[in-house]
Amino acid sequence: MGIRRDEIAGSEASMAEDKNVLAIFVDVRGFTKWAEANEVFINLGAFIEGFLQILHTRFPSPKYQIKPLGDGAMLVSEIKEGASPDAITRLLSQLLTTVKRVEADFKGHCRSFAGRVGHTADLTLGWGIVRGKVIKVGDDWAGHNLNKCSRLCGEARPFGIVIDRDDFPQLPRTATGLAPQIRKLRGVGDVPVWVSVEIASQFITRERLRETPEVHVAGTCFYEERPGELMLLFARRSLSRRLFPGKLEGCGGQLANSETFAEGIRRHFRQEFGLDVDVLADIHNFYEIREPNEPVIPGIRFLCRRVGNNQPWSANHSEVQWISEAEFRNMPSDDFTGDLKHSLISLLDKYKAARN
Template sequence: MAEDTSAVVIFVDVRGFTKWAEANEVFINLDSFISGFLAILRRRFVDGSYHLKPLGDGALLVQELPADQSQREVTALLARILATVGRVERDFAKLCLEFAGRVGHSADLRLGWGIVRGKVLRVRDDWAGHNLNKCSRLCGEARPFGVVIDRDDFPALPRDARGLTAQIRKLRGIGEVAVWVSGEIASQFVPRERLRETPEVHVAGTCFTEDGEGRIRLLLAKRSADRELFPGRFEGCGGQLRHSETFGEGVQRHFRTEMNIDVEVLTDLHCFYEIREAGSPVIPGIRFLCRKVGDDHPSSANHSSLLWVAESEFRAMPAQSFVGGLKRELIELLDRYRRVRQGG
């Protein structure tokens, strides 16, 4: 009788095995090599309550899980899996060296891994269901070798996880799947039809008003003193760009939701910036000069204060009062704006 249960599912496969196994010295010793490989998996995984099903030059590993797990428990689970994968990789490298020395034929082999978490059907001592199919496909994506992890199942990486990149992979018969992939896989060329990158991109804008005599005032937002990054410094308004949103639409959305005002984004007046934090990926951004429209008064619950500052006063403020290179960037944008107004 079939019974559904929550589980973590892992497929592992030996990369380069089929061609390698054609050599005579290898072929007559395959049993010992496969036995050694399975012994490594049993030692590292099965003792940790995983069920092992050999699959030729690969294997299926399943560990049943509690029905409800907190996000912290899920992340801790992934940390344990990645640590065990690392131990298996080291043991497998030793096995290959030992085998090559014993039979007189190189064993330049690596492992590919697919990892998912979710519901599976248990039928006696076997398993079935969508998650096994998806995990097998993810393992197939792990080329030339490395790890592919379902990102929806494991949305947060452990602190000590290194070299994993977020991607979207298109799997035959399944569709788009958000994944984490190790560096060896991320660096491989994949046709656009099978891959969609999902980099984080930010947009920002600084709002200004201009009177009939050309005098400009800038809207500056002061970050709260308890903010982890740039406490007490001045900034504009912005944040992450949404899927299928233009730069201008993103800036307008942030001003409306964060400062309760509407702006006209002067898309020709922009500059690029980068957000760099230790241990985090670089986030590219694009900053615009924006003209306030409408009669609404700006307000923000995320800042200690909002200030309308005359351009002359802004230019006299110290650069270190602003986030990153904001003052320099705004001066360049304002100078360009004036040149455009003057037809230069």
């Protein structure tokens, strides 16, 4: 499965074709230890034959080609190139429905087998799913995407499904219990994936897993008009914004990949207001963004000192203004986003206490 076109020799080279496919690897979980029992070992052929019959029934030929691989199988189906995002999502929806049917059939097969041989068969299935280019050589298949699919199937432990998220970026509405992760695959690198809940709940060392939570950073910029008299920068959100329309806010947003908190704050101030700031790293507090049916977004808010004399501007706000600390403290909390007023007062008090 890992051969390259330049490794295909002789007449086989002229037969090699690039194909766009849906590739699936499936493997029986717990098989090796279970098969050591004598009652099982002498009946393994019948068990595997029954499992393959399920696959052939649910993934019929000629649409799918199935290659048995010990206690598992590789399934390949040619698909059209240039499919629309909606078509790709529909493909995944149909596939997940078929996977559920296979798993139900497999449970029945295990119960039936256990009853016949007098030994339990508490087995499950692990799945890896990708789509993309592979090399077809006669009736066989090879290429990087198949190697990756096999590795993803290996990550499907203790059982469940691992789907390449780059290949299937949008989940169908009917898909439940799938979580985004980034898995580190040896010889492949970081692969964004969807994983079923049984896999997502497992402890994975950081060498094999890279989480991708959304983290926010925020800052309020100030300068001292006179010693002890602070001017604070606020921007008014557009009335068209879904969250907090017309409210006053500071500056901030998502933290970028491989970016420190301070780097993220400085980037947002430059991009949003054209300002350079000095982030007072010791003056910070934490906040959370909670919306119905959305993941919790953790955030950290800093106090920042203006650097230079540039005047702020923003194309994304209806108004940008400097407000004195005294005026700010007398303004209603409802004029600001979330708990910004309470949070900022805490930061200002910390700043003043640190100066005394």
